[in-house]
Structure formats: structure tokens, C-alpha cells
Amino acid sequence: FVEDVHALVGGDADYAGFEVGSPDHDRTWHWNKCRDGVLNRTPYGKRFRGTWGNGRFYYLSAAALRAFALATLRFPSEIDGELYEDKFVGDTLRAEGIRLAPLPAGAAGVGADNLPPAPLVAPAAPPRAHALSPWGAERADRPLKVAVVTPYHKEDRQLVERCVDSVRAQTYGATHFVVADGFAQDWLDRAGVRHLRLDRAHANFGNTPRAVGGLLAVSEGFDAVCFLDADNWLEQDHVAACVEGALEGSRPDYVIARRRFVRMDGSVLPVEAGEDDRDGHVDTSCLFLLRGAFHTIARWATMPRPLACIGDRVYAATLRSEGLRAARIDRVTVNYLCTWESLFRAAGEEPPAYAKPSIDPTPAIAWWKSARAEAEVIVDRLVGARLRPA
Numbered sequence: 001f002v003e004d005v006h007a008l009v010g011g012d013a014d015y016a017g018f019e020v021g022s023p024d025h026d027r028t029w030h031w032n033k034c035r036d037g038v039l040n041r042t043p044y045g046k047r048f049r050g051t052w053g054n055g056r057f058y059y060l061s062a063a064a065l066r067a068f069a070l071a072t073l074r075f076p077s078e079i080d081g082e083l084y085e086d087k088f089v090g091d092t093l094r095a096e097g098i099r100l101a102p103l104p105a106g107a108a109g110v111g112a113d114n115l116p117p118a119p120l121v122a123p124a125a126p127p128r129a130h131a132l133s134p135w136g137a138e139r140a141d142r143p144l145k146v147a148v149v150t151p152y153h154k155e156d157r158q159l160v161e162r163c164v165d166s167v168r169a170q171t172y173g174a175t176h177f178v179v180a181d182g183f184a185q186d187w188l189d190r191a192g193v194r195h196l197r198l199d200r201a202h203a204n205f206g207n208t209p210r211a212v213g214g215l216l217a218v219s220e221g222f223d224a225v226c227f228l229d230a231d232n233w234l235e236q237d238h239v240a241a242c243v244e245g246a247l248e249g250s251r252p253d254y255v256i257a258r259r260r261f262v263r264m265d266g267s268v269l270p271v272e273a274g275e276d277d278r279d280g281h282v283d284t285s286c287l288f289l290l291r292g293a294f295h296t297i298a299r300w301a302t303m304p305r306p307l308a309c310i311g312d313r314v315y316a317a318t319l320r321s322e323g324l325r326a327a328r329i330d331r332v333t334v335n336y337l338c339t340w341e342s343l344f345r346a347a348g349e350e351p352p353a354y355a356k357p358s359i360d361p362t363p364a365i366a367w368w369k370s371a372r373a374e375a376e377v378i379v380d381r382l383v384g385a386r387l388r389p390a
Contacts, residue, residue, distance in 0.1 A: 014064040015093050017053020017086075019102040044083050052090025053100055060089075067096045144224055144246070146174040146239055147217035151209035152230035153181045153201060159231045159337070164191055166233035166335075172240035174226075177217060179209035204308035210284070211301035218294050225297065226288040231337040232259075238333035242288035245327040252327035253292030254319065256282055259334035261343060264354065269338050271347045282316040285334050293324055299384040306367040307383065309359050318385040 028043055053059075060068065071092050072079065082088045090100060148167050152160055160178075167176040176193040182201030189195050196216070202208040210227060217225045224246060228234060238257060245255040259276070261269040275281040289297065299315060307314050319326070338344065341351040342358050368388075371379055380386045 013059065013101040014061040015053065015059070015090075015098050016101040016103055017058030018056070019051045019100060020054045021048065021051045021087065021090075045081055046083075046087070046091075049091045050094050051100055051102075052087050052094075055084070055086035058086065058089070060093075064093060064098055067098060068092055071096055143172075144243055145222045146172070146224045146226070146243065147177055147213075147220075147222040148174045148226050148228050148239070149177045149179065149210060149213035149217065150228045150230050151179045151181055151206035151213065152183075152185075153206065154183050155230045157185060157187065160185065160188070162233050163228060163230050164188075164193060166236075166238075167228065168192065169236050170234065170239045171236050172243055174239050175217075175222070177213040178230075179213040181206060181209045204303075204305055205311055206284075207300040207303060207308055207311050211298055214289075214297040214300070218297060224288060224290055225294070227284045228334075229285050231339070232285045233335045235333040235335070241329045241331065241333050245329050246288070246290055248327055250325060250327060253290055253324040255288035255290070255327045255329065257286040257288060257329045257334050258332045259283055259286055259336040260332045261338040262335045264337065264352065266335070269343065269347050269349075271338075271343050273336075280316070280320070281313060283334070283336060284312045284315075285336060287316075293319065296322075296324075296384060299382075302382045302384075304379060304382055307364050310361050310364050314383055314387065317387055318383055321385040321387060 068089060078092065079088060093099075150160075150163055150167075164176060164178065167174060177196060178188055178191075178193045179196045179198065180188075181198055184195070184197040196209075196213060198209055198212065206229065214225050214227070224243070226239070226242065242255045242257060246252060259273055261271055261273065263269055273283075276283070276286075296315070296319060299318060300311065303311055303314060339355055340358055341355045344351040344355055368379070
């Protein structure tokens, strides 16, 4: 295969690759693979014009690149309705008189569409960081680089210190991004964390600072990003457990940790987080995102403000609707400070002074349902999925 590639670069071929496609090519191959739910149920509608180079690898010479670029500039509407980049390239070049020079598919085990993969000459073991890094095997031998992102507002220093200490005590090291939502605490500048200051509060349940910290970690090359609210804290093996889950064979896009409800003094409140298992709820502090889910982090910031009060539910629903793969941690590694009156009463206790009523989602759902058709499209784009309240 390597020799074939070297021959291409020094040869006469303008367009070469592993030949796929036929008049009977699968027009629903993309179903359940798209972020857009409509596309997941829309058959591919472009006609077959000839075979093309499979998208896993194809070669274009400088002349072919020039021809392709000029053609797309001259005929921009040709891309309308196109779903497959590799077929679009092949059809465009064919129209410009440049035909595919087929490569022997057996050299790389490549197959697509209605054609089965050719057998590999020498199968390689999957890289250790398979689902976590687009760079693959060359970065598989180093430890994963993990970021923990904590937004904070007006929490007491004692709570924030407990949160920070728990990240510092992790058996698997992580970088802690602590993001002030308008009310910065100066002591954090000397606490061994990445302390970021937003100059004003955003009143959206930490969504804006959460997005800022998460996207900064992504831009700096971290392999995983997890979130931790400032009033919660982690068991020492939380990051290690999540990394273990990330490296399992199912190749997840994100990992879901388990939580327990605790009182202010750290003692366990004897109630179960039933909605986490029964209703599929995922608390923000239980999310451990891998590279396959990094594109969703901006949704915390783009989520419409009326939905912020149920933001964790909306965000988790978008992950599921997109079909992202999740792995779950069996043991509890997140301590969730219970501030809900209803849960204290469920445990047979009088709620403490810091407890508050449960969030009423009715106004958020009413706002969502009231959106007109054209507004629904915008809301879908901002939350990252086509969701509809029950």
C-alpha cells in the first residue's frame, strides 16, 4: 500500500483511490449516523454517475485539486442535496474529465457502501487511545490528559475549597479549570488551579462559565473534559474510574459516573438517585466527555436562557438523540451536596436552612411549546438536536 502511494505522488494519476459505488449503492447508508434527525430518515437522492474513491483514502494531484476547486466555484449548486463528500469529489472530477485510477483494496482492507471490506493483509491491534484521540496510535502510549471544569458564582469559600481539594487529591492527575461567573475569589489565584474570571454573572445556572472552561480545555489539546459543580466533590478515584471506562472496548464518546446525595457535613443522605437510573437523568457533575463528544460542549452556552433551569436534562437528551455512545461507572465517585427540600423529606428529615424547593420546569416547557415553527428550528440548532417537550 505504501509503495502504491509513493507511486501515485511520482506518477501520472490525478485521482486515485479504493473504488466503490455501483448503480445499486445503498441510499440509506447514512441513516442513524447524522446529527440531523431528518437526514437519518431521508434517502440519498443523487444519481449514480460512476465509481468514486472511498472516503477513507483517496489521492488528488495538484491538477485535480485545481479542477475540483474551480468547478465548485463555477457550479456551487451542484453540492445541494449531496451527503457524501467522497462521491461528490468523484462526480465533480468525472464531469471535468478526470476519472478514478483504482488502487488494490486488498492492501488496506477498505470497503464501503454495498461493497464488503477486503481482507486485511496484516491486521493491526487497535491503539490504546482509540476512541479518545484523532491522532490514534502515535499518542496511545501516553496518559490521557484530563481537565475538570468547575463554574462558581457566590458559593462559600469552604465549599469551593472542598471541591478544589478533591480534584487535587485524585489518584489520576487532572488540570482543574475554575471559572468565576462574575464573583471571583482571589484566593483561587494561589490554589494551584487554572482560575478564569468572567467579568459579570450570566444567571444561567453556570452554563456560560462551564462552556468557556470546557472549550478552553478542548483548544489546549485535552483528551477528556469532565464537569464538577462548586458545591460538589469527588472521591479520589473518580478520574481514574472514568479513564478506565473510557478505555473499555465499546469505544464510548462519553462516560457517566454515579453520585450519592450528601449533607453539608459530608454525611450520606439515605436516598437513592433513582431518576439517574429510572429516567436516564445525568447530573452535570457525572459527565466525563471524550473527543467524540467535544463538539457538544458549546451547547451549554448556546442553549436558550429559558431552558437553563433544566439544562442538564436538555444537554443529556441531545447526547442521546445524537446516538453518542456512553459507558457507565458502577461505583459511586461523585458526592452531590443535596440542596433539595423534597429529598430531605423523602429521607424523613426536616430540610436544613440551605435547602430549597425543587425546580419547577413548567415555565421552561411552556416557553418551549409556545415557540412557533420558525423559532423551533432556531431552538433545535441552539440546543444541538431536534427535541420536543412532552
